[in-house]
Amino acid sequence: MEEESNYLKMEKILIISPEIYPKIKVGGLGKMVAGVAEELKKKGAEIKVVSPQKEIYFPLFQKKTEFSYRRLGVEGAELCLTSNWQPDWLWIHDWGGVWAAESFLRKLGTNKAKVLWTIHSPVGENYGYEYSYGQPGEGDLINWGDSFFDFAGLVEKGIKMSHRITTVSPSFSRSLSRHKLFAGAKSIIGIANGVDAEEWNPRTDRLIDLKLKNSWLEFKKKNKQILQQKFALPEKEVPVFAFVSRIVPQKGMELLLKVLPKFVGQNDLQFVFVGAGQKNLVQKIFRLGQRFPDKIGLKLVADFDLPHQVFAGADFLVLPSVSEPFGIVVAEARKYGVIPIVHLVDGLKDQVKDGQNGFGFQKYQKEKLEEKLYQALGSWQSEWQKKRLGDWAGIESWQKVTRKWLEVFSEC
Numbered sequence: 001m002e003e004e005s006n007y008l009k010m011e012k013i014l015i016i017s018p019e020i021y022p023k024i025k026v027g028g029l030g031k032m033v034a035g036v037a038e039e040l041k042k043k044g045a046e047i048k049v050v051s052p053q054k055e056i057y058f059p060l061f062q063k064k065t066e067f068s069y070r071r072l073g074v075e076g077a078e079l080c081l082t083s084n085w086q087p088d089w090l091w092i093h094d095w096g097g098v099w100a101a102e103s104f105l106r107k108l109g110t111n112k113a114k115v116l117w118t119i120h121s122p123v124g125e126n127y128g129y130e131y132s133y134g135q136p137g138e139g140d141l142i143n144w145g146d147s148f149f150d151f152a153g154l155v156e157k158g159i160k161m162s163h164r165i166t167t168v169s170p171s172f173s174r175s176l177s178r179h180k181l182f183a184g185a186k187s188i189i190g191i192a193n194g195v196d197a198e199e200w201n202p203r204t205d206r207l208i209d210l211k212l213k214n215s216w217l218e219f220k221k222k223n224k225q226i227l228q229q230k231f232a233l234p235e236k237e238v239p240v241f242a243f244v245s246r247i248v249p250q251k252g253m254e255l256l257l258k259v260l261p262k263f264v265g266q267n268d269l270q271f272v273f274v275g276a277g278q279k280n281l282v283q284k285i286f287r288l289g290q291r292f293p294d295k296i297g298l299k300l301v302a303d304f305d306l307p308h309q310v311f312a313g314a315d316f317l318v319l320p321s322v323s324e325p326f327g328i329v330v331a332e333a334r335k336y337g338v339i340p341i342v343h344l345v346d347g348l349k350d351q352v353k354d355g356q357n358g359f360g361f362q363k364y365q366k367e368k369l370e371e372k373l374y375q376a377l378g379s380w381q382s383e384w385q386k387k388r389l390g391d392w393a394g395i396e397s398w399q400k401v402t403r404k405w406l407e408v409f410s411e412c
Helices: 003-010 028-042 063-084 097-108 151-161 170-178 215-228 253-265 279-292 304-311 329-336 346-351 366-379 383-388 398-410
Strands: 012-014 046-050 089-093 114-119 163-165 240-244 272-275 296-299 316-317 338-343 359-361
Touching: 012 028, 012 063, 012 097, 028 046, 028 329, 028 398, 046 063, 046 097, 046 253, 063 097, 089 097, 097 114, 097 151, 114 151, 170 346, 170 359, 215 304, 240 296, 240 304, 240 329, 253 279, 253 366, 272 304, 279 296, 304 329, 329 338, 329 346, 338 346, 359 366
Parallel strands: 012 046, 012 089, 089 114, 114 163, 240 272, 240 316, 272 296, 316 338, 338 359
Antiparallel strands: none
16 A cells, blocks of 8 residues: 555646536546545545536537537646646546547647546447437437547547546446457456445435434335335335436436336336436336326436435336446445346446346346346345345445556556
């Protein structure tokens, strides 16, 4: 540990990020940047962060997206110039970070900073993956493979300028390494995200009404009642399933919506949704809630406090994502005894072992998701489920994760 601290006392790292928690709350990217940056400071690194004042997640092909990232790059360069501060590393994040780095390097001129590029978002087969952050009025889907937007060229720039390329889980790094767009990359390092051990602690969490004391069963039972009250659902002892994420195709919403009408209609259970996103998908969830008002609870807004109470009271988290570089919501939910039901892809495959700490399916099919939902339903109140309460195996804090980032910064 002494060697780690001594090394980083000499390192200056400029981070350019589209979000940083809690300033801008969108997803795992902002939490990762905040968590690792704080721990790097404790290890002796000198850190400066440049991030926007408000969310800049627009469709990637729009010129205002490129402009927003390039402006961040210029701001980073101006910060270095005015403070006479020369970073050893420029740490950029996600696809737009390439534009930020390009503008930063151009503005600074003779800058010698090494570039670390961390990728947080998925790429689909033949780079035509349809993906959206669900911005109101921005349209439904983006196809990055369309000729009007040179996504392949953007990736090529990132590879050429980067001294190190990383991503947020080992499995996602292997997936990217196999993709033809990254054929020119020497290596892509996968470091799984962590969670804030203080924020996500059922014994001290200020955002839940009843904290964990001695009995996990009592903790879950009483917080379920609180959860049902918040979602205007009948207070009864039934299994509660939850979806907590952006409501976009990437999260597997279309598959989930094919399964839920029958699953909810034929079983004694409750299902709660927390999240905002693509208009047509939100409308479908809203109509499903109207169809089953005593079984489905809805908070169709981006709420970053409510998930604490949801996890405290829910039994299962459903996240059937098409692609999920890490899936930080799974790690957070497990800290509260919630059992995940996921598509075993990318970072979800790293976190969930089918039948051991959750339920996972390989083939992205309606029947496979339905099968796992029924397996979860059958496990409710079983000895197997009770043993999962307090099982945090594999969930690391940012402090432990940062030790792996130290190796990345020390290898050049």
